[in-house]
Amino acid sequence: MNLKDRISIYFFKTKKIAEKYRHDDIVTLQFFQRHNDVKLCGINEAIELLTKNTDTTKYIIRYLPEGSIINNREVVLELEGPYYEFGIWEGMIDGILARQTSIATNAYRVIKAANGKVVISMADRADHYINQLNDAYAIKVGGIENHSTLASSNHDKSHTFGSMPHALIQMFGGDVVEACRAYHKAFPKDDLYALVDFHNDVIGDSLACLKEFGKTLKGVRIDTSKALIDKMFTEGEAEFGVTPTQVRRLREALDENGGEHVKITVSSGFNADRIAEFEAEGIPVDYYGVGASLLKIWVNFSADATRLNGQNIAKAGRGYLKNPKLLVWNKEEGLNGQK
Incomplete structure (x- = not known):
């Protein structure tokens, strides 16, 4: 089965509209979850997904390293560029981060308790x-x-x-x-x-x-x-x-x-x-x-589009979340500066 067949269809519809009517717009998409003392996992897999299926020279990837301890609404991954370059992968990335982070956090809390x-x-x-x-x-x-x-x-x-x-x-x-x-x-x-x-x-x-x-x-x-x-x-x-x-x-x-x-x-x-x-x-x-x-899967991730052409704009109750700890991904340097 084609990998893209596993993506929600409305992402493809949005990609087509964005490419046709908002071609030059720059969107900031931010990924986060809602718990404290969580062990982040799945970032490497999410970025690998993007590198294999998109042209990463067309947009910016910012991320927290695998294994980081994260808290409520802390942004762990930020994609900035034309929406149609990366937008369809939102749901799949949410799923990767949800499963891997939940399992890593379960293990992390067991180890602490032991x-x-x-x-x-x-x-x-x-x-x-x-x-x-x-x-x-x-x-x-x-x-x-x-x-x-x-x-x-x-x-x-x-x-x-x-x-x-x-x-x-x-x-x-x-x-x-x-x-x-x-x-x-x-x-x-x-x-x-x-x-x-x-x-x-x-x-x-x-x-x-x-x-x-x-x-x-x-x-x-x-x-x-x-x-x-x-x-x-x-x-x-x-x-x-x-x-x-x-x-x-x-x-x-x-x-x-x-x-x-x-x-x-x-x-x-x-x-x-x-x-x-x-x-x-x-x-x-x-x-x-x-x-x-x-x-047990319990750490669910969301992705919000929070900026448009450098201006803060998001749905009610959400907004741009600045995280100065984010690293900029570079294809030549790899994740966290490691080739």
């Missing part, structure tokens, strides 16, 4: 695989270096994490120890991490693995469903899913049985807010696995 703890992106199952590379790029811009797929980590095995799915344990009749034994035989050079919520008994399964593998057991992962209450809880305690109390009790049980070396990974429904709650309580988590929350 207080230096290791964070692993498990976002591959939360969206169509065709988006995986672009998503991984935005997640990295946000500060998360570790992924569950080789493609997302750019085939860097030191930043690719994953032990076993519940299906592996199921294949061994629900025997976690046997599943771990098979895993260790198949991948003897990999660190052994046991998935310990299959029976909704994280202490029991963790201690069974610890007894069997000792120092070879490097860690355990808790992935308790939010619909379940772990067997460690007595009647009246009723804590659903992965909880602070659950992790504390597991840590205590491991330490009391010679498992001080065993790391604890938590996953299942974690986002920046939930991680912040765990960290505020000092919960002994070593690794956070984060999935679908990284891909």
Whole structure:
């Protein structure tokens, strides 16, 4: 399909009118969003789109560098020149910036909440695989270096994490120890991490693995469903899913049985807010696995035409927004002065 077939048709109609009746007019088009403490991402892709599909010598591009922290109504991209040279790409640029900035900001806020703890992106199952590379790029811009797929980590095995799915344990009749034994035989050079919520008994399964593998057991992962209450809880305690109390009790049980070396990974429904709650309580988590929350799209961009031939004119409620931090893009120098 032709790329232009994905553009709203009214942009083409406006381009034709501008080229015929306002040929010599200079329009300033400004892109912005409406949140604070946002990690900008997608600028490089937006400018690449323009360089491949327009004559960038016919207009001026001003931009903020990829990864900038931006705030409400701060202009991140400004195009100035004849409207028909760039106007049709407005909606597509909005979409690029919305997805990439949302994902980068989600990752950025998770990293801040984690207080230096290791964070692993498990976002591959939360969206169509065709988006995986672009998503991984935005997640990295946000500060998360570790992924569950080789493609997302750019085939860097030191930043690719994953032990076993519940299906592996199921294949061994629900025997976690046997599943771990098979895993260790198949991948003897990999660190052994046991998935310990299959029976909704994280202490029991963790201690069974610890007894069997000792120092070879490097860690355990808790992935308790939010619909379940772990067997460690007595009647009246009723804590659903992965909880602070659950992790504390597991840590205590491991330490009391010679498992001080065993790391604890938590996953299942974690986002920046939930991680912040765990960290505020000092919960002994070593690794956070984060999935679908990284891909939530919530930072939406708008583009306003705010100047005409150097004079401020925009629709009611909008206006020209000056941003002295904008850099001028130069084809020879590339983005941010880098060829």
